[in-house]
Amino acid sequence: MDDGCDGLVVSGTTGETSTLEDSEKEELFRVVAGAVGGRAKVIAGTGTNHTSHSVEMAQRAARAGADAQLVVTPYYNKPTQAGVLAHFHAVAAASDLPIMIYDIPGRSGIPITTETMIRLADHPSIQALKDAKADYAAVTRVLANTSLDVYSGDDGLTLPWMAAGAVGVVSVSAHVATRRHGCLPRTGGRCRRGQLRGGPPDPLRTRSRGAGRDDAYPGSGVREAASEAAGRAVERRRSASARGADRRRDGRGVRRSRRGGLGSRADHGRDARCAVESVTAAGRTPPAERSVLARPPALEPGTLRIVPLGGLGEIGRNMAVFEIDTKLLIIDCGVLFPEENQPGVDLILPDFSYLEDRLDDVVGLVLTHGHEDHIGAVPYLLRLKADIPLVGSQLTLALVEAKLQEHRIRPYTLTVSEGQIEQLGPFECEFVAVNHSIPDALAVFLRTTAGNVLHTGDFKMDQLPLDGRITDLRAFARLGEEGVDLLMVDSTNADVPGFTTAEREIGPVLENLFSQVKKRIIVASFSSHVHRVQQVLDAAETHGRFVCFAGRSMVRNMGIAASLGYLRVPEGILVDIKNVDDLPDDRVVLMSTGSQGEPMAALSRMANGDHRITVGKGDTVILASSLIPGNENAVFRVINGLLKLGADVVHKGNAKVHVSGHAAAGELLYCYNILRPRNVMPVHGETRHLIANGRLAEQTGVPAGNVLLTDDGSVVDLVGGTARIVGAVECGYIYVDGASIGEITDADLKDRRILGEEGFISIITVVNRTTGTIVSGPDIHARGFAEDDSVFDEITPQLSKALEDAVRNNRDHTTYQLQQVVRRIIGTWVNRRYRRRPMIIPVVLEA
Numbered sequence: 048m049d050d051g052c053d054g055l056v057v058s059g060t061t062g063e064t065s066t067l068e069d070s071e072k073e074e075l076f077r078v079v080a081g082a083v084g085g086r087a088k089v090i091a092g093t094g095t096n097h098t099s100h101s102v103e104m105a106q107r108a109a110r111a112g113a114d115a116q117l118v119v120t121p122y123y124n125k126p127t128q129a130g131v132l133a134h135f136h137a138v139a140a141a142s143d144l145p146i147m148i149y150d151i152p153g154r155s156g157i158p159i160t161t162e163t164m165i166r167l168a169d170h171p172s173i174q175a176l177k178d179a180k181a182d183y184a185a186v187t188r189v190l191a192n193t194s195l196d197v198y199s200g201d202d203g204l205t206l207p208w209m210a211a212g213a214v215g216v217v218s219v220s221a222h223v224a225t226r227r228h229g230c231l232p233r234t235g236g237r238c239r240r241g242q243l244r245g246g247p248p249d250p251l252r253t254r255s256r257g258a259g260r261d262d263a264y265p266g267s268g269v270r271e272a273a274s275e276a277a278g279r280a281v282e283r284r285r286s287a288s289a290r291g292a293d294r295r296r297d298g299r300g301v302r303r304s305r306r307g308g309l310g311s312r313a314d315h316g317r318d319a320r321c322a323v324e325s326v327t328a329a330g331r332t333p334p335a336e337r338s339v340l341a342r343p344p345a346l347e348p349g350t351l352r353i354v355p356l357g358g359l360g361e362i363g364r365n366m367a368v369f370e371i372d373t374k375l376l377i378i379d380c381g382v383l384f385p386e387e388n389q390p391g392v393d394l395i396l397p398d399f400s401y402l403e404d405r406l407d408d409v410v411g412l413v414l415t416h417g418h419e420d421h422i423g424a425v426p427y428l429l430r431l432k433a434d435i436p437l438v439g440s441q442l443t444l445a446l447v448e449a450k451l452q453e454h455r456i457r458p459y460t461l462t463v464s465e466g467q468i469e470q471l472g473p474f475e476c477e478f479v480a481v482n483h484s485i486p487d488a489l490a491v492f493l494r495t496t497a498g499n500v501l502h503t504g505d506f507k508m509d510q511l512p513l514d515g516r517i518t519d520l521r522a523f524a525r526l527g528e529e530g531v532d533l534l535m536v537d538s539t540n541a542d543v544p545g546f547t548t549a550e551r552e553i554g555p556v557l558e559n560l561f562s563q564v565k566k567r568i569i570v571a572s573f574s575s576h577v578h579r580v581q582q583v584l585d586a587a588e589t590h591g592r593f594v595c596f597a598g599r600s601m602v603r604n605m606g607i608a609a610s611l612g613y614l615r616v617p618e619g620i621l622v623d624i625k626n627v628d629d630l631p632d633d634r635v636v637l638m639s640t641g642s643q644g645e646p647m648a649a650l651s652r653m654a655n656g657d658h659r660i661t662v663g664k665g666d667t668v669i670l671a672s673s674l675i676p677g678n679e680n681a682v683f684r685v686i687n688g689l690l691k692l693g694a695d696v697v698h699k700g701n702a703k704v705h706v707s708g709h710a711a712a713g714e715l716l717y718c719y720n721i722l723r724p725r726n727v728m729p730v731h732g733e734t735r736h737l738i739a740n741g742r743l744a745e746q747t748g749v750p751a752g753n754v755l756l757t758d759d760g761s762v763v764d765l766v767g768g769t770a771r772i773v774g775a776v777e778c779g780y781i782y783v784d785g786a787s788i789g790e791i792t793d794a795d796l797k798d799r800r801i802l803g804e805e806g807f808i809s810i811i812t813v814v815n816r817t818t819g820t821i822v823s824g825p826d827i828h829a830r831g832f833a834e835d836d837s838v839f840d841e842i843t844p845q846l847s848k849a850l851e852d853a854v855r856n857n858r859d860h861t862t863y864q865l866q867q868v869v870r871r872i873i874g875t876w877v878n879r880r881y882r883r884r885p886m887i888i889p890v891v892l893e894a
Contacts, residue, residue: 343774484708
């Protein structure tokens with residue numbers, strides 16, 4: 048600091064940082080901040096390999112008193128650009144610390160594209176870039192199109208980057224050559240004024256030899272090019288800053304006003320601004336403002352905006368919002384089922400925050416079909432505004448209304464069928480029949496003044512469906528002739544070659560199994576799979592068996608389907624579960640829920656032995672469903688439990704007892720060729736599915752630039768036949784945990800995982816600050832960590848001494864600081880001794 052450095056990066060990306068525990072890093076941040084004492088700025092390195100970990104480190108850095116944070120792309124994970132955007136936005140939302148992005152592809156495995164960097168620059172807390180990418184064209188574009196303060200992240204790039212308009216350097220070698228590095232901003236200033244001709248050796252050419260990639264750099268003419276371009280770059284940068292100021296003044300932009308600004312360090316008299324000062328001098332955006340992600344520009348009249356709030360990058364939580372001329376239309380509102388790393392969570396909802404202030408503008412909620420991943424979140428949305436009109440087919444609305452009864456909500460509904468056209472505000476909606484694994488599924492064709500959008504919902508092209516209702520390709524062809532400006536198409540099976548097997552092929556397999564089994568048959572399937580249940584009923588009738596529905600949702604949904612005529616129930620075949628034990632085993636079929644291993648579903652309880660139906664030797668269990676990604680372990684646990692009880696288990700892996708309800712690659716190709724869409728936006732699927740679907744679109748002639756691969760929260764604008772991504776909105780997970788909705792955070796789930804996997808240690812100590820002695824303790828208690836608390840006898844003396852030394856040497860220590868001493872001592876010992884990371888709760892009281 049005394050030699051002229053304006054700041055210090057603490058625990059950046061150099062190798063030794065990985066050897067520190069999180070608690071040790073936090074203490075390091077705190078110690079350095081105290082030692083620097085305001086003479087310079089402290090930037091905490093909070094970037095890690097996982098976004099959730101980076102979020103936690105950002106919070107620790109803020110608590111420790113850091114002035115800003117250096118955040119790198121999650122190294123080794125190679126995220127998509129949308130993932131990069133989400134990563135930095137999540138870290139920005141975790142604290143009020145300004146962010147310097149570190150773009151270093153050599154470490155992170157992926158460069159940040161210029162377009163992504165420009166989008167990131169719109170966030171009020173992302174204020175600087177440390178660039179080590181060695182892409183001269185990219186860095187000049189960033190300087191010209193953003194108000195980010197750019198710093199060299201590589202000593203060999205410092206002069207040319209500053210010639211282009213960068214403001215400083217963040218350097219490891221500055222530790223040993225501080226004064227020489229301090230001269231660089233002044234040298235860079237001369238370079239910008241064209242005074243570096245014939246000066247020192249070309250840094251880029253020297254650097255390129257070391258990197259082995261001469262073609263990656265501008266070449267030996269960089270000094271001349273930089274000198275000539277410098278004035279233009281600076282002017283463009285000033286213009287960009289002015290434009291940003293104008294946007295802030297008229298309220299159209301998204302950058303928040305800053306306390307202070309990123310001005311130069313007058314005390315150093317430099318042309319360029321210091322890296323640390325520029326990131327931190329602005330002060331911090333209030334947390335209430337920072338919870339909002341960088342948003343797209345204001346929507347122009349006559350432009351259609353599409354915002355997916357779920358279903359992109361995941362199987363479930365499907366929801367998309369359409370807006371034009373101040374009115375909103377929603378398509379689907381589903382749930383996502385939790386995975387094992389989300390303990391205690393019942394359901395995951397879309398993030399409704401984008402809609403909360405606009406609910407009066409919603410003209411309708413269109414539901415494409417009745418699966419939970421498309422209708423499950425409707426009750427939670429209607430809790431916010433109960434009179435949002437629900438639009439859907441007869442069966443879909445019947446299933447939703449039954450669900451809403453449990454929430455004591457009476458909805459406004461509009462029943463539609465294929466071929467019907469309804470005007471919902473500025474949206475003309477035409478409904479098209481599609482085939483799926485549930486009856487009455489619909490695609491939706493939206494006509495607006497900005498263009499036409501076809502949303503397929505979930506569909507396949509079963510040419511011989513049980514109910515005779517095929518996907519209406521003739522309607523697709525007609526709509527294609529009219530013009531599809533944007534096709535939002537189901538991606539779930541896009542990476543599966545060929546065509547999806549017909550549902551009716553399940554029937555003969557079930558017939559064969561029923562003819563062989565001599566005892567009870569238990570069939571597990573989705574509670575809404577009417578066609579599958581129909582085939583079970585038909586097989587049972589053929590073989591003289593009675594059928595019992597097991598599971599509340601199965602009983603409810605099949606009752607609705609039967610009453611509406613979608614399910615044909617043979618006379619006298621149904622029996623109540625209370626009477627099953629009175630029937631011979633060879634006359635019984637149980638149609639059960641729990642095919643995904645849900646812990647409270649009927650099949651899981653049978654496998655655990657806590658259901659009224661007892662599974663035993665000779666019984667046969669048929670899992671007639673797909674395996675949803677993330678549920679594998681839960682399903683295998685149920686299978687193993689059933690096998691231990693002596694049952695035979697038949698599943699998709701050893702018999703054809705399930706076919707998908709989604710179009711495979713061959714069917715999607717047919718759709719593209721029939722519809723000939725101008726733009727394509729794959730929806731409903733994990734990232735691999737979306738990418739595979741996009742490639743299929745390209746193969747049929749859709750230009751690569753017209754295939755929009757987006758994530759939840761991405762914002763797409765459609766106007767004049769052109770669709771493009773224009774920004775992003777906040778779109779997190781909303782967890783339902785019992786009666787709690789949205790109160791559980793990712794940090795809470797991490798605590799639950801730590802408690803379940805690593806255990807819990809509490810340490811209670813009473814100290815006397817006056818005498819500097821320990822009055823009581825340390826009393827150490829553990830749960831889920833060790834069988835006996837005596838294992839801590841080894842570390843207790845060291846802990847006592849550390850506490851006494853801390854109290855005696857600094858009587859101003861707060862109890863919080865003493866607790867951190869306890870946490871550091873215990874945490875380090877546990878990690879080295881047991882290679883464990885339990886939750887540690889230190890409590891220090893004063894006598």
